Amino acid sequence: MNDATDIQEADVLVIGGGLHGTSSAFHMARRGANVIVLEADYVARHSSGVNAGGVRTLGRPLPEIPLALMSREIWHGMNDLLGEDGGFVPSGQLKIAETDDELEACRQRVALLESHGFTHEKVIDRQTVLDLEPALARHVTGGIWAERDGYALPYRTTTAFRLAAQRLGARFLEGTPVRRIEQRGTRWFAVTPHGTFSAQKLLVTAGAWSGELAQQVGEPVPVHPEGLMLMVTHRVAPFCSATLGATGRPLSFKQFDNGTVVIGGKLIGIADLAHRHGEVDFVRLVRSARTVTDLFPHLRHLGVNRAWAGVEAFTEDELPVISASRKASDLYYSFGYCGSGFQLGPGCGKLVSELMLDGAPSISLDAFAIDRFGRNAASSLTRAASLATH
Ligand SMILES: Cc1cc2nc3c(=O)[nH]c(=O)nc-3n(C[C@H](O)[C@H](O)[C@H](O)COP(=O)(O)OP(=O)(O)OC[C@H]3O[C@@H](n4cnc5c(N)ncnc54)[C@H](O)[C@@H]3O)c2cc1C
Structure with missing residues (x-):
């Protein structure tokens, strides 16, 4: 010393x-x-x-919900607090159901939350999902909507x-x-x-x-490290305003104002804790790209601009x-x-x-x-x- x-x-x-x-x-x-x-x-x-950059109260484990709701209010008042909003866009977050069973799981989730007094997640039907996001594939069956969620620039x-x-x-x-x-x-x-x-x-x-x-x-x-991956696409004409997730498979998806689409959803790459960096596993990225083209078929030919991985801490x-x-x-x-x-x-x-x-x-x-x-x-x-x- x-x-x-x-x-x-x-x-x-x-x-x-x-x-x-x-x-x-x-x-x-x-x-x-x-x-x-x-x-x-x-x-x-x-x-x-x-x-x-997902600012998501949606889908949280029960013990985290009071913290997430409190944090949500700080996000909405960030400009007053810091003189800068961190690029926060209150786009709402939508968790899509693709089958009747998934929609039933959404209903059960929201009923559980309501039994604990939480009303920030709402079940919405297929038509409301398509009204919110008209470019989505027609096979969707409904979903959960969290109106005051959004995204920001990390x-x-x-x-x-x-x-x-x-x-x-x-x-x-x-x-x-x-x-x-x-x-x-x-x-x-x-x-x-x-x-x-x-x-x-x-x-x-x-x-x-x-x-x-x-x-x-x-x-x-x-606590153990995981390398979480993301990819960002080339620019494409505006087609999606909410931040999206899926119920039956991992997805985190949003389109920025500049047209690029950021795609992730707890995609596990490689974490190298000793050398302090994460590495992309391209084979696993392909799986996520498939979820996106299933939900938005018109993106089939959209190129990926870059992909990266960050090191995150997980507990059991x-x-x-x-x-x-x-x-x-x-x-x-x-x-x-x-x-x-x-x-x-x-x-x-x-x-x-x-x-x-x-x-x-x-x-x-x-x-x-x-x-x-x-x-x-x-x-x-x-x-x-x-x-x-x-
Ligand atoms: C690809 C990816 C996508 C994600 N998407 C989302 C999302 O959409 N929404 C969401 O809510 N969360 C998301 N997360 C999770 C979120 O980013 C993390 O939970 C959060 O940033 C963790 O912040 P932190 O300050 O705990 O850790 P970190 O950001 O990892 O910061 C820890 C810091 O400690 C420093 N450090 C470590 N050891 C030492 C030491 N011995 N001495 C000095 N400094 C040290 C490190 O260098 C590092 O800068 C995502 C994470 C990743 C990787």
């Missing part, structure tokens, strides 16, 4: 400059905390800058939170990987190749790399970890967003700031506690290690 004179001090250290790190930093700086964000590469380099959104945090005094250090974390007395120390940083409170928002840091404090958590129950440490004081985690953490970023940053600064978030985070995995943790860590090396 460096000599004490070299140590840069703050109230809060944040490890990781993705959307969850920048949003948490913004919300804490807004409350007057002195925040330093340490980022191994550059802000928004990983999932938060390269995702599909790099722009994450940068907007970073710049707003900076205006409030937060400092961002890029190219600054944290190698080691350690608590001494009442202070946390983060050791990087560019010096040591210290604060009373430490937040880990290191995405797919968070497990390594948690393990350093003896708190293993079953597909819920994130948003939690105080159970092993050490003043240590907090927010990671493992399983392919749908972009929409949650604005809201979870606020909840994390409440958890860290007040000791109690305004929405319960009990479902996301780090100690929920129990005895399965050790076996999943082995899986994480093997995925990282393949």
Whole structure:
């Protein structure tokens, strides 16, 4: 550890400059905390800058819904909050059913939500789907519509939170990987190749790399990386205004104002955690392209302009970890967003700031506690290690 004179001090250290790190930093700086964000590469380099931009409350697991609804309201007021809307377009999101069984599954899903008091997803019939999206193939049977959902531009959104945090005094250090974390007395120390940083409170928002840091404090958590893929097409005349998903097969689909179409939907490519990048598996991309041409036959001859993969953190129950440490004081985690953490970023940053600064978030985070995995943790860590090396 460096000599004490070299140590840069703050109230809060944040490890990781993705959307969850920048949003948490913004919300804490807004409350007057002195925040330093340490980022191994550059802000928004990983999932938060390269995702599909889906701002989706639709289809969330039940425990995430209160967080997603709260975050949705921040998206709608982003301009007032940050002076920039992140390119948010409230296009609505539509989940298409292609068979009667799928439509029945949609009905059951919405009935379940309503029994819990949630009314943001509505079942719509075939004609309403076709009225919303006239270019869709005629075999669709109906779907679920979430009117206040939409999409945004990931790099722009994450940068907007970073710049707003900076205006409030937060400092961002890029190219600054944290190698080691350690608590001494009442202070946390983060050791990087560019010096040591210290604060009373430490937040880990290191995405797919968070497990390594948690393990350093003896708190293993079953998080593993996946390389999620996207492709973007050449420009085509406007034909689709909503953000689309499918019920029976993976799909995330939207057309931007410039005519290009972004296609994804939890398409698994290759995650190389050690070398900090994702790789495209073109064979798997073909499957997704087929879903698109089934639903929009007129796109059959449309070319793909480029494809890419980002490294995302997954947990074994597909819920994130948003939690105080159970092993050490003043240590907090927010990671493992399983392919749908972009929409949650604005809201979870606020909840994390409440958890860290007040000791109690305004929405319960009990479902996301780090100690929920129990005895399965050790076996999943082995899986994480093997995925990282393949
Ligand atoms: C292709 C793709 C499509 C997606 N589509 C959607 C979508 O449509 N809608 C949606 O809601 N979500 C989507 N997601 C998921 C979403 O992007 C992520 O859940 C979210 O961005 C996670 O943010 P994060 O801040 O937790 O992690 P990240 O963005 O991964 O940020 C973590 C940061 O921590 C840094 N870091 C790691 N270790 C260290 C260390 N030791 N020291 C310093 N820094 C470190 C990393 O360099 C990285 O910048 C998608 C993801 C991908 C990959």
